[in-house]
Amino acid sequence: MSKGSRIAFFGSSLVSAYWNGAATYYRGIIRALHERGHHVTFYEPDAYERQQHRDMADPDWARVVVYSARGTEALERCLEEARDADVVVKASGVGVFDALLEARVLELRRSGNQVVFWDVDAPATLERMEKDPSDPFRALVPRYDHILTYGGGEPVVSAYRALGARECVPIYNALDPHTHHPVAADARFEGDLAFLGNRLPDREARVEAFFLKAASLLPGSRFLLGGSGWGDRALPENVKYLGHVYTQDHNALNCSARAVLNINRDSMARFGFSPATRVFEAAGAGACIITDAFKGVELFLEPGKEILVAHSGEEVAAHVRALSGPESRRIGQAALQRVLSEHTYAHRASKVEEVLGLPSTGTRERVA
The missing domain is CATH 3.40.50.2000 (Glycogen Phosphorylase B;)
Structure with a gap:
């Protein structure tokens, strides 16, 4: 040996x-x-x-x-x-x-x-x-x-x-299955769409376009925003700001919201082939993921089956509007099986x- x-x-x-x-x-x-x-x-x-x-x-x-x-x-x-x-x-x-x-x-x-x-x-x-x-x-x-x-x-x-x-x-x-895996839902994180990401200069415009725009189009839905730096940002009334979410709560957040949104930073979106850690964290918890479109996404998860892809805030809103509980769970389970078999x-x-x-x-x- x-x-x-x-x-x-x-x-x-x-x-x-x-x-x-x-x-x-x-x-x-x-x-x-x-x-x-x-x-x-x-x-x-x-x-x-x-x-x-x-x-x-x-x-x-x-x-x-x-x-x-x-x-x-x-x-x-x-x-x-x-x-x-x-x-x-x-x-x-x-x-x-x-x-x-x-x-x-x-x-x-x-x-x-x-x-x-x-x-x-x-x-x-x-x-x-x-x-x-x-x-x-x-x-x-x-x-x-x-x-x-x-x-x-x-x-x-x-x-x-x-x-x-x-x-x-x-x-x-x-995915690290030791740390990111399915857990029981937590009432603190119940909602229709959750996004977790720090406020950064090369991400903020895309958060506005994909997350805050979708929230404004679905005033009857509940949106969750986690991450540092958003406290002084004006948010739609249906967006709950969670502040910094410690890693020990990531599984609960991913397992409680009906869908979880991934938004790439500008530079990563331009280069493509750069799925964020959040994608695999959420997939490991069996979450239904909606991502902004980026080149190469299909190398990691199959669009429409294991992940939902959106090109705009309007498309994010359409996914949330059409997403039933059973469909959300089906997509999340398919993503979980894919990452366990190929992406640990x-x-x-x-x-x-x-x-x-x-x-x-x-x-x-x-x-x-």
Whole structure:
């Protein structure tokens, strides 16, 4: 039986989903890698009040090291410790010291290890470099052994290759059945349509178009809005604002509303092939999902059978108006079966092993 690899992972946060949409992705991938025999140390900064809004204790499937964001001394100690790892990962969007980390992790390369850039928001990273030819990360892209992304498909792969990437492979979002699964309905989250997402500049216009427009067209229906930053936003009277919804309540929300809405950010909608973590969370709970249209949706869930697709707020409203309870449950169950068979983080971890050539001591599952 082969020995698993030691992986040093520099990311935004594993233990807090507060203003950190990548948390579910990190948790799913890293837990699955642990179950396959690998040993992950996750280095995260004490920033953005995430440590004050933790939604989990340090897990037994990863070692978590929190370093101070005040000065670089603590970070330098983490980098020195990571020097002995078999794989060193710099994730995008850490939020502090990103430019420093992008360069410094490359200095940890030695004979027998690999240095990986894992882009959890490839559309934003690529658009940033396109707008700024002097972006220092441009020169670093060819030096990484691998570029992994959590979405984007061929458009993202081609863009990274054009920048000189040695290899670029999407490792898509997925379901972690340990954390997202069907539960009993909760009266707090009963409604006709629920949307969960933080208020971000490149998402707000699409939330207005797909969610708030639909609410205005269905004044007799109950809409639920969860996420940070919406408190001072004028909302239709039939929209209940929930505030930040902690991850331990996501299953209840997904199992209580008649349908759950997914809205992609502008950049992800343009690149396509980027289903959000919310899609798999909701599918794992057996929710009926309505999504704004994006290229490649059919690679993950079958439109009309496992997910409903809308091109406008009017189409969202039409779906909600036509959706009966039995039809909602049928679509939700079909989505659940699809993601369990093809789109779990065990499938994604197997793909990571294949790409990086890592030995596994766990049970391999078919890759989606």
